[in-house]
Amino acid sequence: MNSETTVQQVTQFREIFGDDFRVGVSLARYTSARVGGLAEMFLVVKSGRALQTAVSLAYTLDIPYFILGGGSNILVSEAGVRGLVIMNKAKAVSFRHSGAHMVCTAESGMNLSSLARQCITKGLGGLEWAIGVPGTVGGAVVGNSGAHGGDMSGNLLAATIWEPGVGVRVYSAEEMEYAYRDSVLKREHGRPGARRVVLAAELKLTPEPVEVLMARADGFTARRKQTQPAGASVGSMFKNPENYFAGYLIESAGLKGYRVGGAQISEKHANFFVNDEEATADDIRALFAEAWNSVREQFGVEMELEVELVGDWKFED
Numbered sequence: 001m002n003s004e005t006t007v008q009q010v011t012q013f014r015e016i017f018g019d020d021f022r023v024g025v026s027l028a029r030y031t032s033a034r035v036g037g038l039a040e041m042f043l044v045v046k047s048g049r050a051l052q053t054a055v056s057l058a059y060t061l062d063i064p065y066f067i068l069g070g071g072s073n074i075l076v077s078e079a080g081v082r083g084l085v086i087m088n089k090a091k092a093v094s095f096r097h098s099g100a101h102m103v104c105t106a107e108s109g110m111n112l113s114s115l116a117r118q119c120i121t122k123g124l125g126g127l128e129w130a131i132g133v134p135g136t137v138g139g140a141v142v143g144n145s146g147a148h149g150g151d152m153s154g155n156l157l158a159a160t161i162w163e164p165g166v167g168v169r170v171y172s173a174e175e176m177e178y179a180y181r182d183s184v185l186k187r188e189h190g191r192p193g194a195r196r197v198v199l200a201a202e203l204k205l206t207p208e209p210v211e212v213l214m215a216r217a218d219g220f221t222a223r224r225k226q227t228q229p230a231g232a233s234v235g236s237m238f239k240n241p242e243n244y245f246a247g248y249l250i251e252s253a254g255l256k257g258y259r260v261g262g263a264q265i266s267e268k269h270a271n272f273f274v275n276d277e278e279a280t281a282d283d284i285r286a287l288f289a290e291a292w293n294s295v296r297e298q299f300g301v302e303m304e305l306e307v308e309l310v311g312d313w314k315f316e317d
């Protein structure tokens with residue numbers, strides 16, 4: 001932190017956010033893969049309003065910003081992230097009736113799986129698929145997360161979004177342009193320029209008996225335990241290519257159990273890459289490069305990463 005502007009930027013954030021703002025924070029403990037370098041600047045926000053204030057200020061000061069939800073769908077480079085990482089802990093939730101349905105409004109930093117549990121105990125169905133999906137409502141809205149045949153596109157009525165240079169706007173489900181693990185916001189990733197930020201989401205729920213919802217959720221949890229490894233990972237590394245399962249392709253390429261440094265392709269599910277021995281981000285990257293190349297060579301399929309690479313990465317080729 002030696003340039004004059006940066007010192008001014010730090011001072012401005014400190015004045016507004018106090019100790020919630022820090023400099024040089026390791027991101028490894030805030031990501032599910034438990035790898036990654038430092039965030040140059042790091043801020044924890046605890047309300048939608050604080051989130052909005054933070055991104056507006058970063059945008060005005062021309063500081064690159066990155067919204068960190070649960071860190072369960074990203075791989076942060078060892079070199080870390082320049083600019084400001086905003087860790088989203090805005091968690092307010094409310095419910096209202098809407099005809100035969102209920103609408104849940106959740107701030108984007110709410111933990112998705114906890115929200116699904118809260119809905120079940122209230123006898124509100126629709127979000128059971130999200131039990132056991134790590135991360136936040138915001139991350140799921142961006143990535144159209146899903147499981148067991150359900151996904152965010154099936155629940156979302158509207159999303160309140162902060163847009164750089166525009167301000168706050170409500171997006172309808174259609175405007176999110178949802179597809180398999182994809183949305184209009186996810187397609188911004190990797191492009192230069194400031195990104196849109198999800199502040200809150202309105203989700204549609206339907207009253208159902210609590211026992212029915214609990215039984216469904218328990219079934220999903222059991223299936224997850226049976227098929228997925230425990231331990232630090234980013235979940236599915238690759239999207240399922242059309243007509244294939246990524247895990248099946250990686251397993252068929254003979255890579256189950258394959259290891260680079262402290263990272264291993266899971267013996268239980270070959271699309272899960274587990275950090276079981278203090279892996280580095282580079283170990284995991286080498287592992288997914290090997291899987292991608294092997295699958296392409298052996299089956300002619302070019303898999304697409306489901307996980308987003310964040311920070312500064314050096315690619316030789």
Ligand SMILES: Cc1cc2nc3c(=O)[nH]c(=O)nc-3n(C[C@H](O)[C@H](O)[C@H](O)COP(=O)(O)OP(=O)(O)OC[C@H]3O[C@@H](n4cnc5c(N)ncnc54)[C@H](O)[C@@H]3O)c2cc1C
Nearest residue numbers: 069070071072073135136138139140145146147198234235
């Ligand atoms: C063990 C395990 C199991 C998993 N199982 C599943 C599964 O069954 N189904 C599934 O779909 N996924 C699964 N995942 C992946 C992951 O849980 C989801 O993609 C999740 O929705 C990511 O949310 P997050 O808050 O962790 O996002 P992060 O990883 O923090 O962020 C992901 C991206 O979204 C952006 N983002 C986050 N919040 C906001 C916001 N408020 N506004 C704008 N951008 C935002 C980030 O900037 C980043 O670009 C699994 C992961 C793990 C580790």
